[in-house]
Amino acid sequence: MNAEIIAVGSELLLGQIANTNAQFLSKQLANIGVNVFYHTVVGDNSGRLKQAIEVAESRANMIIFTGGLGPTKDDLTKETIASHLGRGLIHDEDALKSIEQFFVTTKRVMTENNRKQALVLEGSQVLPNDHGMAPGMVLEVKERTYMLLPGPPKEMQPMYTAYGETAILNLLQPQDKIVSRVLRFFGIGESLLETEIEDLIDEQQNPTIAPLAADGEVTLRLTAKEKTEELANQLIEATEKKILSRVGQYFYGYDSTSLMQELFNELQKRELTLACAESLTGGLFQQEITSISGAGDVFKGGVVCYATEIKNRVLHVKQETLDTEGAVSSATAIELAENVRELLQADIGISFTGVAGPTEQEGKPVGMVFVGLAIAGRPTEVVQLQLAGTRAGIRVRTVKHGCALLLNSLKDSQNTI
Amino acid sequence: MNAEIIAVGSELLLGQIANTNAQFLSKQLANIGVNVFYHTVVGDNSGRLKQAIEVAESRANMIIFTGGLGPTKDDLTKETIASHLGRGLIHDEDALKSIEQFFVTTKRVMTENNRKQALVLEGSQVLPNDHGMAPGMVLEVKERTYMLLPGPPKEMQPMYTAYGETAILNLLQPQDKIVSRVLRFFGIGESLLETEIEDLIDEQQNPTIAPLAADGEVTLRLTAKEKTEELANQLIEATEKKILSRVGQYFYGYDSTSLMQELFNELQKRELTLACAESLTGGLFQQEITSISGAGDVFKGGVVCYATEIKNRVLHVKQETLDTEGAVSSATAIELAENVRELLQADIGISFTGVAGPTEQEGKPVGMVFVGLAIAGRPTEVVQLQLAGTRAGIRVRTVKHGCALLLNSLKDSQNTI
Incomplete structure (x- = not known):
C-alpha cells in the first residue's frame, strides 16, 4: 500500500500555516506499515486540484486528502473529486443531524452554508466528525482508495485516530x-x-x-x-x-520523548519536587514542564525574575552579588537556584540567567548562559554555556541544557537522593 | 513566474518534522508576487525525486528545492538534478574554504564527508551559506529556474533572505x-x-x-x-x-502580529509595567511576552504558582480564600493579580487560574478559567471563561483571552492611566 497525502488550501501555498496534517498522518501511516512516498499541497482551485489527483493516481494506490470540506465558497475538495470520479454528492442524514446538534451544543446559530457540509460522495463510507461539522469519507474506486479528511488539525486528528485508521487497516493485506x-x-x-x-x-x-x-x-x-x-x-x-x-x-x-519528559519521569520515579527561577528563558522551562499532564506531582512552581530588581526583591539575590558579579553570572545563578528552592520548599531548585540577545548585557556577549542546580544535601552546581543562534534558539537550547544537566545529575547519583 | 517547492527528505514523509521550509518560502515568494501553485515532498530516493522534478517541470517555471545538500549518504538532491539535467558537479573553491573556516570557528574536527558539500552544479550561481556548510545554487536551464537550498531552517532562511530573493528578483519581469x-x-x-x-x-x-x-x-x-x-x-x-x-x-x-505583540506595543506606548501570576498556564504567558525582544521595557517578571500552597506561600493568597472558594475561583484570581502587582511593584498585575485538564479539579470542570486584572488606581477586574479543547489548547487560548482583556481594558481607558 503506497499512499500520497494531498493537502488542499491556498493558506498553505501562501505560507500562512505549515502542513502539520501531512506530518501527523505520515507518522500514523508509518506506524501501520503504509509507505508514504509523496506529499502534495495544492490551492483552493478545482483545475489544479484535479491535476494533482491525476499525478497522485499515477503513483499511489491510496490518496488521502486534508482540507476543503468546510462551509465556505472556496471549499471544493469533495466537489472536485465527485466530478473527477463521476460520482454524485448526496446529503448524509447522520452528518446533517450531527451538524445541527453541534450548533445546539455550542449555543450558536446555524447558518445556511453549514448545510453544504453534510454532502458526501455517493457510495462512500462516512467518517463521523466528533469535534466539528464536516464529515470525512472513504471511497474505493478501481482498487484505489480515496480518503477525505477535514483541514483543522483538531478535527482531522481525532477523526483519523477514531475512524480513519481502522478503515485503512481493514483494507491492508497481510504483508511484511x-x-x-x-x-x-x-x-x-x-x-x-x-x-x-x-x-x-x-x-x-x-x-x-x-x-x-x-x-x-x-x-x-x-x-x-x-x-x-x-x-x-x-x-x-x-x-x-x-x-x-x-x-x-x-x-x-x-521515539517522540523529550528531554523534559525524561526529566519529569525521573523526578516522578524518585518522588522529588522541583522549583525554578528563570531570567533569560522567561518562563519557557516552566511552561514546558507544566505542559505535561500530571506535572503537579513534581513541579511546585517558580519565579520569572526577568528584571534584575526582581532577582533581589522576590528571590533575595544579594544586592552585592548583582552589583559586583552582575545578573548574568555564576554567583547569581547559584543564589537563584538555592533561594527559589528554599522559598518554594522544594527538593531541587534550578535557575537560568544569561543573555538571549539580540544585544549584549552588562558587557557580556549574546549566548552567555549560566544554569544553577541546587539539590537538597549536595553542593550547588553551576554550568556556564556559550550558545550561538537567534534569541529564540538560545532560549530553547538553554532549557534543554538545563534538563540534561539535572537528568544526568540525578542518574549519576543513583542512591544519594 | 509560477513556482513549485520540492522538499526532499524521508524524515518529512515519516512525520518526524513538518515542512516549515515550504511555509517560509511561500510567504516570502508571495511578498514579491511569485505564485506558488504546488508544494511537493519526496523522500531521499533518487528515482522518486527525478519523477517529482518531471511533474514540477510540467507545471512550473521555477522549482525551489530544500534539503538533501548535506554531507551524508542519503543527501542526493544535487546529484539527482545533475544527472537529470546532464550537468556536471564541480568543487567550488569559495564553498570549500567556507566549510573549512566553519570547522575552525566552531573548533570542531572536519570529517571527510564534509568535502562533498562543496560540490556545486556546473554553471550555477552559488549562494553562500553563512550559518552552515552546504552552499545553495541557482541555475537557469531552458527558461526554467532551479534553486537549491539547504534543509535546516536556520541555514535555509538566512540564505534565502540574503541571496535567494535577490536572485529571483533579478529574474522577474516587470508585471502586475x-x-x-x-x-x-x-x-x-x-x-x-x-x-x-x-x-x-x-x-x-x-x-x-x-x-x-x-x-x-x-x-x-x-x-x-x-x-x-x-x-x-x-x-x-x-x-x-x-x-x-x-x-x-x-x-x-x-499580518503576522499577535495579541501578545499588540499588548506589548500598547504597554510600551503608555510606559506601563506588568507582572504576572500563572497557575494553569504554567509560564506560557510570561514565556510569550519575553520572547519579544525588548520585553524588559514593560515586563518585570512573575510567579508560576502551580501548586496551591505556592499561591499562599509566595503570593499570599489568604488560606481562607483557598479553603472556602478554592484555587480555581474568582476570589483567588483577584488576590493573585493584586498581590503579584504589589510584590513586583508593577503598574499592572494579571493572573490566570483554572482547570487545563485532562481531569477536573476541586470539582470544577475542565476548561473553567479565571483571569484577574489589577491595574493601579482602578477596581480589579475578573473574567470567567469556559473553554473547550485539549490541555494545550485551553492553555493557549487562556493566554490569548488574557492579552485581549488587558489590551481592550487599556484601549477603553484612553486617559485614565
Whole structure:
C-alpha cells in the first residue's frame, strides 16, 4: 500500500500555516506499515486540484486528502473529486443531524452554508466528525482508495485516530511488518555522531539508519522490515546495541520523548519536587514542564525574575552579588537556584540567567548562559554555556541544557537522593 | 513566474518534522508576487525525486528545492538534478574554504564527508551559506529556474533572505503587483464572521477575501492585483473599511502580529509595567511576552504558582480564600493579580487560574478559567471563561483571552492611566 497525502488550501501555498496534517498522518501511516512516498499541497482551485489527483493516481494506490470540506465558497475538495470520479454528492442524514446538534451544543446559530457540509460522495463510507461539522469519507474506486479528511488539525486528528485508521487497516493485506525506532541524543553534533558510526550506516541495510539534526538534538531513525513485528524488533535491537556502545553517553530516550519528559519521569520515579527561577528563558522551562499532564506531582512552581530588581526583591539575590558579579553570572545563578528552592520548599531548585540577545548585557556577549542546580544535601552546581543562534534558539537550547544537566545529575547519583 | 517547492527528505514523509521550509518560502515568494501553485515532498530516493522534478517541470517555471545538500549518504538532491539535467558537479573553491573556516570557528574536527558539500552544479550561481556548510545554487536551464537550498531552517532562511530573493528578483519581469494584507480577529467564530460579510466575499474579485481559523483566532486575507503597489493598496483599504464597519470590534491587528505583540506595543506606548501570576498556564504567558525582544521595557517578571500552597506561600493568597472558594475561583484570581502587582511593584498585575485538564479539579470542570486584572488606581477586574479543547489548547487560548482583556481594558481607558 503506497499512499500520497494531498493537502488542499491556498493558506498553505501562501505560507500562512505549515502542513502539520501531512506530518501527523505520515507518522500514523508509518506506524501501520503504509509507505508514504509523496506529499502534495495544492490551492483552493478545482483545475489544479484535479491535476494533482491525476499525478497522485499515477503513483499511489491510496490518496488521502486534508482540507476543503468546510462551509465556505472556496471549499471544493469533495466537489472536485465527485466530478473527477463521476460520482454524485448526496446529503448524509447522520452528518446533517450531527451538524445541527453541534450548533445546539455550542449555543450558536446555524447558518445556511453549514448545510453544504453534510454532502458526501455517493457510495462512500462516512467518517463521523466528533469535534466539528464536516464529515470525512472513504471511497474505493478501481482498487484505489480515496480518503477525505477535514483541514483543522483538531478535527482531522481525532477523526483519523477514531475512524480513519481502522478503515485503512481493514483494507491492508497481510504483508511484511515495518518497525521504526528513533534514538535521541543531546550534546553531540550530527557530523561527529555520523562519523562515529559511519561504518554501521554504510553496512546496514536492514534496519536502515537515518540521522537527523534539529533544535540542538540529533536523532537516529532505525527502520527494519521483517515477516513479524518481533523479528523486526530483534534486528533493531541488535543494531541499537552497537550504536549505543559507541555514543551511548549522549543518548537520552526513544521515539517522540523529550528531554523534559525524561526529566519529569525521573523526578516522578524518585518522588522529588522541583522549583525554578528563570531570567533569560522567561518562563519557557516552566511552561514546558507544566505542559505535561500530571506535572503537579513534581513541579511546585517558580519565579520569572526577568528584571534584575526582581532577582533581589522576590528571590533575595544579594544586592552585592548583582552589583559586583552582575545578573548574568555564576554567583547569581547559584543564589537563584538555592533561594527559589528554599522559598518554594522544594527538593531541587534550578535557575537560568544569561543573555538571549539580540544585544549584549552588562558587557557580556549574546549566548552567555549560566544554569544553577541546587539539590537538597549536595553542593550547588553551576554550568556556564556559550550558545550561538537567534534569541529564540538560545532560549530553547538553554532549557534543554538545563534538563540534561539535572537528568544526568540525578542518574549519576543513583542512591544519594 | 509560477513556482513549485520540492522538499526532499524521508524524515518529512515519516512525520518526524513538518515542512516549515515550504511555509517560509511561500510567504516570502508571495511578498514579491511569485505564485506558488504546488508544494511537493519526496523522500531521499533518487528515482522518486527525478519523477517529482518531471511533474514540477510540467507545471512550473521555477522549482525551489530544500534539503538533501548535506554531507551524508542519503543527501542526493544535487546529484539527482545533475544527472537529470546532464550537468556536471564541480568543487567550488569559495564553498570549500567556507566549510573549512566553519570547522575552525566552531573548533570542531572536519570529517571527510564534509568535502562533498562543496560540490556545486556546473554553471550555477552559488549562494553562500553563512550559518552552515552546504552552499545553495541557482541555475537557469531552458527558461526554467532551479534553486537549491539547504534543509535546516536556520541555514535555509538566512540564505534565502540574503541571496535567494535577490536572485529571483533579478529574474522577474516587470508585471502586475500583488499586495496581500491579513486582518486578525479574536472573539468571533469563523462561520459567524463569514456570515456577517458574506455579500462582500461573494461580490469581491479584487481584492479577494479569504477567511481562515486557527488557534481560536480568525483571519481574513485580502489580496489585490494592480499595476502599482499603491493602486493595489487603495483597493485593499476600501474593502478593509467595509469589513471593519461590520466586525471591527473583534479586529486587533494586521499580518503576522499577535495579541501578545499588540499588548506589548500598547504597554510600551503608555510606559506601563506588568507582572504576572500563572497557575494553569504554567509560564506560557510570561514565556510569550519575553520572547519579544525588548520585553524588559514593560515586563518585570512573575510567579508560576502551580501548586496551591505556592499561591499562599509566595503570593499570599489568604488560606481562607483557598479553603472556602478554592484555587480555581474568582476570589483567588483577584488576590493573585493584586498581590503579584504589589510584590513586583508593577503598574499592572494579571493572573490566570483554572482547570487545563485532562481531569477536573476541586470539582470544577475542565476548561473553567479565571483571569484577574489589577491595574493601579482602578477596581480589579475578573473574567470567567469556559473553554473547550485539549490541555494545550485551553492553555493557549487562556493566554490569548488574557492579552485581549488587558489590551481592550487599556484601549477603553484612553486617559485614565
